[in-house]
Amino acid sequence: MKTVKFMITAVLALVVSAISYAQSTTQTKSASSKTETIKVSGSCDMCKTRIEKAAKMDGVSKATWDKKSQTLTLVYNPTQVKSDDVQKKIASVGHDTDKYKADDKVYDALPGCCKYR
Secondary structure (H helix, E strand, C coil): HHHHHHHHHHHHHHHHHHHHHHHHHHHHHHHHHHHEEECCCCCCCCHHHHHHHCCCCECCCCCEEEECCCCCEEECCCCCCCCHHHHHHHCCCCCEEECCCHHHHHHHHHCHCCCCC
């Protein structure tokens, strides 16, 4: 009987500590994230895939590009990555941002449907 009580107490302690850890981790992540909207040029669904893939770097938790508004909504941890780093990466795959223009050679290599200039 003592063994059963001990096991129940141990399981309850484990569950409570796991829940406490999960809550503290979630609060830490949300407190350190920043949301930013960045103008990114593109024209099709292939562009959307390319832009979002380039934006998903370490420290970026969400990157969603909207074709109609030509904007990328970026959720990231500013202690891990800078917005400029993400914009440089996007420009390196052929898409202009507010701060960085894609290299002409990279832009020219994009498929025809992705040309926006």
